[in-house]
Amino acid sequence: MSGGARLENANPLIFQRTGERLQTANDEDEDVADPIDDREIFDILSGYIPRAFNVILINFELNVVEQVRVRVDDQENTVGVEFTPTIPHCSMATLIGLSIKVKLLRSLPERFKIDVHITPGTHASEDAVNKQLADKERVAAALENSQLLEVVNQCLISNARTG
Template sequence: MTLGLINANPVVHAKKERIARSEDFHGDDAVDPLEIYDFVRDIRDPEHPYSLEQLSVLSEESITVDEKLGRILITFTPTIQHCSMATVIGLCLRVKLKHFFPPHYKVDIKVSPGSHANEDSVNKQLNDKERVAAAMENPNLRQLVDECLYSSEL
């Protein structure tokens, strides 16, 4: 947890029960939004010791799949309008999903409409390959993303 939290008292919700799966995603199967959600819901928030699910930053309904177009859209809702960690949350989602899908799928990650004061800027950063690559070359940012991802697996 960092000092000087922007949202010092977030609303925390109970975790939902995991959905039993008979198989892991193999890349040639149909993409199931609930399977994607189950894969990313435990990512830890960068500022709090809670998961994105617990903070209602991410929900089952926030993931849509268009099989015909090979597109996946993940929208997330920061806990406050001026969340300074919105791009970090998006990077965490992108990094975790990077090896999950076959290359013919396009994954778009956006903040929910109206949920962030700098919505257009955040969305542009999260979906620009060069910006994402540059961000992940920053050792401090990479460490923060890794902490959010690896602490979610404990």
């Protein structure tokens, strides 16, 4: 980190990470219908550690994403994820939300409508960030920007690569 830069949240509160999901014989059976549920979405997201400009580490031990804030209706083809920035003025909130949305778009069947937004009351610019994340044209335009797409891709670095 350069001399003039400083962390927004130098002393974040760390939470116990949710344990791994126990696998059953039916989980491996391709002939058994397996509806997507909140834990599967949480597992998709927690398999990755979003990184923001290699300076600020946002991970699931900080409860940015919690399983209780994931809603799935497999029959209605909808997924909703609320994320909680670690501080009320987090400048990375839009990037975090966009990264979550991109990860789900890449991981789920196209039939799903994905809604990603900030947990109510946890960010000073909650309405503005939620409006950006809900606007299909703005999300599409953001993903057409090669520099921004590179930053989003950096946010989705696998745990295997980061240790």
